[in-house]
Amino acid sequence: MVVEVLLWGALLLLLWLSFLKKPSGLPPGRWGLPLIGYIPLTRRSIEQQVTDLREKYGDIYLWRMGTQVIVFLHDYQLIKEAFNRPEILDRPLWDTFKLREIEPKGIVSTSGLRWQNNRRFTIRQLRDLGMGKSRLVAAMHTQATQLVQEFKKQADRSAPVPYVLTVAIVNIIWQMIGGQQFALTDSKLKEFEEIVDNLIVSMSRVAISDYMPWLHSVLPAWLMSRIFRLDLIDYAKARFLEFFNEEIRQHRVTLDPNNPRDLIDGYLMEIDKRKDDPDSTFNEKDLALLIFDLFTAGSETTKASLTWMMYYLATNPQVQRKMQAEIDKVLPKGILATLEDKARLPYVEAVIHETMRVSSLVPFGVQHITSQDTSLGGYIIPKGTLISSSTISIHNNPHYWPQPNKFLPERWLDDNGQFNSKKEGFLPFSLGKRQCAGEALARMELFIFSTALLQSLSFAIPPGKTLDLRYLPGNPIMHLPIPQDLIVSVRE
Template sequence: MVVQVVLWGTLLLLMWLVFLKKPSALPPGRWGLPLIGYVPITRRSIEQQVTELRDKYGDINLWRMGTQVMVFLHDYQLIKEAFNRPEIQGRPQWETLRLRETQPSGIVSSIGLRWHNNRRFTLQQLRDLGMGKSKLVAAMHTQATQLVEELKKQVDSPAPLPHAFNVAVVNIIWQMVAGTQFAPGDPKLKEFENIMDSLLESLDRIAIPDFFPWLHNILPSWFMARMFKLDMAENTKKRFLDFFSGIIAEHRTTFDPDNLRDLIDGYLMEMDERKDDPNNTSDERDLGLLIFDLFVAGSEATKDTLIWMIYYMATNPHMQRRMQAEIDKALPRGTQVTLQDRPRMPYMEAVIHETLRVSSLSTYGIQHQGTEDTTLAGYIIPKGTLISSSNTSVHHSPRYWHQPHKFMPDRWLDHNGKLDSKKEGFLPFGVGRRQCVGESLAHMELFIVGTTLFLSLSSSVPPDKSLSLSPLPGTQILHVPMPQDVLVTVRGE
């Protein structure tokens, strides 16, 4: 009997050491059970729980979710070090990111040579097509002006901000990608938005098997497809690629290598010039998924940031008046804002930067994955570990910001009143080798569209109402602004 007790005790101890106890060399945090990880029974959001991990364990901590080992970083310097490491440049092999592609394509989920080629190409295209180029700036002026006209329809009548915000931002990206803009109400625009909405809607369900991949081994494929919307995601992705294959085909028939009109033309040129290059990774399917990445990353983030800016100005009317006085001084009546006006409008730039910081739209950015065993902050980071930057923790940290939860654009101005944008602890577009390629384009849009809006209009909190500056409840990884009534007035009337 004693021998049996000893044997069972030894077996349980071994199971604890091998399967249940977190290896001591890993960062501190939540470990949980094999295959399941640590699944708390709580109503607290993921963000609240990760904040609790930071408060308990410090700037680097771990949470095993299902089979996925997630490491969260809460310090800017630590994030910068990690995301510049060559061995931490991978991406999770999640269907959510890969869109069920055998070979990850585009720029967000790709790795290795394909990612390198797509990043180089996209940065070059953004320099050639953006950075103040006349066609793209003209598109921003057109969309901003149309947005002002849409907002004027609800002047003096408190109402949520219109869908026209989404249309404006989509059209700006469309101009860069395909050289055209949709008219409001265009059936093809509605079709495109429907495809994007359907695909994004299905991603929540797809994400569950990403954390519990062993479900594929125990559940029938038909059940997996229905339960986790795998077929819906696949069909919607096909609709998206079919939609753009027609546009790419049209570009092929009118392609002129001496007159490149947009990003699609640039990619077709790349395909032709490098078709015999053994390092070439370009093909039309990759182009379609690259376009998808640009729309998902660019349209939602820019639209939501503009809405946050309007909310912050509505709740801080003295700041709005100061910003508008600067706009009036910099722009003679009847002129349109250009990028050359930026040095004369430091407070407008400060408002944009502070909106990006306080709203902290992307809570954790896009996860990196270790491609080999490494160490970080004295801990072992095994190959395959997922590493997330806790952007909100950094943006709201007193280590980097005085009164971090307060909206204070003046923190971005130096003693001469000039913009001081180089600050530690600021990473709305990420940091390191995989930093967002669209950062310069986003700043252009926010400056030109934002200036155009506040040149003509003012926003305020409706009488006898309040305006919440908390993100929409239920969104786990994005700080989406709540739809709510805003009072819009025409300036000078």
Template structure:
């Protein structure tokens, strides 16, 4: 018995050693223990730990996180090179992402290979046709802008949170494109949908990340563990969103006129029917549901949070706000909303929008990629399946590139004459390469039209005795979100 026990222990050790063997050619870094990987020191934030690893190993390093081999890229050129490589374009099989599509790689954001190429091509073409970045969509956004200004008028003169109407206005833009739907600011349905999106983001950041790092864990986890880790709450939120979108899709199917498509869902349904029988088609109702979910989760909440950061920064820096307002007044007649035609002349506002995105780094570690095949990068071997993480925040705060990396300094994007500089390196809030955000033009359009109109009509300031705290909300693990706090809205004369 003793001999068998010892032999069993020896075999287990040998097995773990074999499984934990570090592949040859990997970038330097932390490998750690079998199964557990390299654990992060207690009491240290991931941001500080990554800085330590960069100082120790350089701009490209490996961190074995659980059972995953993860390579971090910490400068602009490395990220640009990697994300232009066809073999580094997959999304990893993360549990927290795959639950959106029943563990099938579908949609715009999470698909791979041919499916991703098809979905991205369709999305870019249709978003462009529906007006993304064009004046044809500007009228719809400016209607939301007008309603937003009218609602902000009801919230002037007292300290309070940024009004909920901002969320509604941004959601309405996405609803207009996807389903030709619009909600009034007091409509209960849009408030419920906003709560659902917020709940989904909150649950996404909880314990399911453990399942991402230990992909074998979901199959053996007892119910009490999935509940404790917050996985059950994530699954419930995902199902609520799926049911909501499927209901809208069903309504579209029932009223569909192939000769007069109204929106993104109509166009997809028509094209899906036309593609029936095509063996190369990847279109399905599951994929459409995933694409609509992508448009809302990536297209509404990111713009909403960037807007909120913007209003807080402008309230904290009244001199910057005054310069932006003065330029708006010089270019746009009062009583007329700023338009896309005015954009080239509103350089102060454009610089502010760029600087907010740089300093905040809303998604500090970007969206993860995965190696679809063994690949060479910067002289190292990246094995198939390796997770690639771009440290976008480190690029945005690189002291050798940015004059004042830790400060709010819109002059980073302006020349000595106050003109907007050409697009800068080390600036990638929408990622870069083959999987650059397909909604970038829409997001920039919304940020410009909403912020310009609000600053034309209002001044934002700190409440007396309540200084604004521009540090990120510590409860948001994977996103740099602002802390909930009050602001004062004052109508401009």
């Protein structure tokens, strides 16, 4: 009997040391149980809990969710250091990222040589096609003009932000990718928009299977798909790839190597150039999923940012009037802004940046994973640990931003009223070597579209109503605005 008790005691001790007790040297935080990690019995949101954890543990701590150990970073310099480390560059092999592909493809979910090749190619191609340059401005002016015209159709009545905003933003990126544009009434684009919206709404359920991958070994595939809505990933991928693959086939048939038209042509030429290289990562499936990454990421974020801006301006009419006064002073009536006007429109730039700060569109950034054992902030970080930047925490930290809960574009202006973009604690496009590849394009769109809208229109809260500036609930990945009505008036 004594021997059995000792054996059971030894077994329990081994279990405790191996699975239940957090290994020494790791950051402090929530460890929880094997397989399921720490599941709090609370209705507080993830963001509220992360705020509590920072107050308890400081700027670096961990939270084991399922079998995934996530280290949260709340310090700007710590994030900058981490995301420039070669051993903290990779992406986790999550279905959320890789769209249930066996081997990740595209740019968002890939790591190593494939990611390097796709990222370098994408940035080079987008720059050649006008990203960050004046040559793309004319196309943006066309979309901005149509955008204003459609807004005017709902003038003086309570209505939501019109669908044309999606069309205008998608058309810019699609012009660069496929050399085409969607019509306002195009049913295919509306279908894609609905698919992406449904996928985003269900993303928190999809993510559960990423945190607990062992469930795939326990539950049948059909049940996993039904419970965690993995079917939405499969459906979205299938519908998008059907469309993209047809575009790739059409480009292949009409390809002129001496006159490449767009990113698809450029990628097909890269495939041909490297066809005899056994180590080449370029192929048409990779191209299709690269297009998916650019199509979705390049439209959803900019659309949400502009919608947030309209909400903040309607809520802060004094800011809106000041923004419009600057536009009126600099731009003659009917003349749209160009990139050369940025320096003369510092308050417009300030409003754009304050919108990105307050909305904190991607509150925890896009997760990285360590490819080898390393150390950070004085702690051991084992291989396979997820690293997450708490963007929302930093954007609301009074150390970086006095009165962080207030919408104050003036914080972006120096004593001479000039725009100052170099602010520590600002990371809407992340930091380091995986910083958003389309940042320059997003900045162009936000500047051109916002000036065009405010030059011709004003936005107000419907009489007797208030705007709910909370984030759309149920989505821990993105801070999307709640769909609401605005009153649009045409400026004389």
